[in-house]
Amino acid sequence: MIPRSISLAIILSILLQCARSSTLDDMTLMLSNMPEDGRLQFPELANKYGYKCDTYNVTTDDRYILTLYNIPGDTRRPVYLQHGFEDSADTFLLRTNTSLVAFLVEHGYDVWLGNMRGNKYSRAHESLLPDDLQFWEFSVHEAGTYDLPAMIDFVLKHTGQKQLQAIGHSEGTTVFFVMGAQRPEYNDKVKLVICLSPVAYLHHSSPPLFPLISLVGGPAASAALSVAAHGDLLKNSSVAVDLIKVACTQKLLSYEVCAEGVFFTAVGRDSEQFEPEFLPIAIGHYPCGSSVKTGAHFLQIAARKKFAQYDYGLAQNKLKYGSLEPPLYDLSKVKMKIALVVGKADTLTAPKDLQLLRKQLPDVVNYHVMDWEKWNHFDMVWGKYMYVFLFNHIHEMLTKYYV
Structure with missing residues (x-):
């Protein structure tokens, strides 16, 4: 198993290489590893x-x-x-x-x-x-x-x-x-x-959330992040998400990096039910967009230990x-x-x-x-x-x- 810090470093390296060298045609070629079910829309x-x-x-x-x-x-x-x-x-x-x-x-x-x-x-x-x-x-x-x-x-x-x-x-x-x-x-x-x-309280969530809670759990940081990201978090058609898809659909190390190093660390480890063949299908559909404010709201709930409405500051x-x-x-x-x-x-x-x-x-x-x-x-x-x-x-x- 690759440690989470190393997994993130590998993903970052792949993303940087893709960002430096990729034309639209290059990106299409790199995404060719994604199976059809990873590309199809719901209908x-x-x-x-x-x-x-x-x-x-x-x-x-x-x-x-x-x-x-x-x-x-x-x-x-x-x-x-x-x-x-x-x-x-x-x-x-x-x-x-x-x-x-x-x-x-x-x-x-x-x-x-x-x-x-x-x-x-x-x-x-x-x-x-x-x-x-x-x-x-x-x-x-x-x-x-x-x-x-x-x-x-x-x-x-x-x-x-x-x-x-x-x-x-x-x-x-x-x-x-x-x-x-x-x-x-x-x-x-x-x-x-x-x-x-079910999610209402996040008092006892796993350690990967803790750094985010301390950084974004307050209203001032939440507001600043929302403006910096223009409110949109990981939309499906963005270059950032396309690069994540590339990083997580390669034949070498993608499962170790994306599934074991990131997914399992965040939500719990179960390689028997989230097998390597399924990873490129899942990553073709997730993440697919929400607001920065929604993510910040959940982090506030965790930081304040209260299931409450959004905290805008006093x-x-x-x-x-x-x-x-x-x-x-x-x-x-x-x-x-x-x-x-x-x-x-x-x-x-x-x-x-x-x-x-x-x-x-x-x-x-x-x-x-x-x-x-x-x-x-x-x-x-x-x-x-x-x-x-x-x-x-x-x-x-x-x-x-x-x-």
Whole structure:
């Protein structure tokens, strides 16, 4: 195993070499190592594996235009899937016929997949452009307050149902907690949300987060970083992300550097479920864009040890919130039924943090720890053996709480 510091040095070296010498044709040639499934967009992936895919645009109350996908099934049983940070709807289909989408379609569910503002599928607004800094003035708060309600309303209107069931991963669970607290009327529109590697508290996250917490955990540093990065974090079409794809799809050392040296250090080590052949497929779809402010918000949550709204600093907080500190999200208002699914080796969502979350949510109907000892944060959506260890539990929960 290559130490993380050496892995990052190797990646940096590759990136610098590519940046110095690459023309557009050179970049295309270097990306030729990426398999087809790493290049296809969601509708193309769905069609390749035999699924009909409908695409819809959903406009939020604050005028962002989001892309929502539907793989049709029994409209009496809509299931909504929400991806995590820097991710997209793609994540639920990357394992093709052993993915969560395939499993749900096989069991007749009407499958809906949302894309939060800022990712590669949801970079539009009625009046703002992605080049405008104001476009990126959002965090997990806006995603939970505006994006999720808009997509839920669209699904319910389209299917003619009063409620739906949902499955979220990572930030895709955080937005449900935010929505339940900030828009409590939406608790009645969700029968059950299955939370895969849920994120609300980050008190005990693994050491790789600590340097970032100390650098960006404060409001001043967060604001400075947002301006310096023009608000946009690792968009899918950027040169930086293309270079990362090149570095992580080479035949020599890519798996040791990118998977073992970086991914596993951040989310937990499980080489059996994240095998070398899968790395270039995953890296073709991840990361795919979000806002710097969203990343900073999570770092603030970790640094302040509070599940609270964005911290703008004392003066701005007073103007925006009427208080010197940002308000806490009131989890007692999150009345929807919730199932929590956790991995023993997940170094991002620590057991102590999940126990705290469990105690504060009013209606946790199930708390499930994965049997696989090495189950990590990304195994919930990318794991090679999800269909063996995870999907039957999901189906059991969906069936049990279907009304």
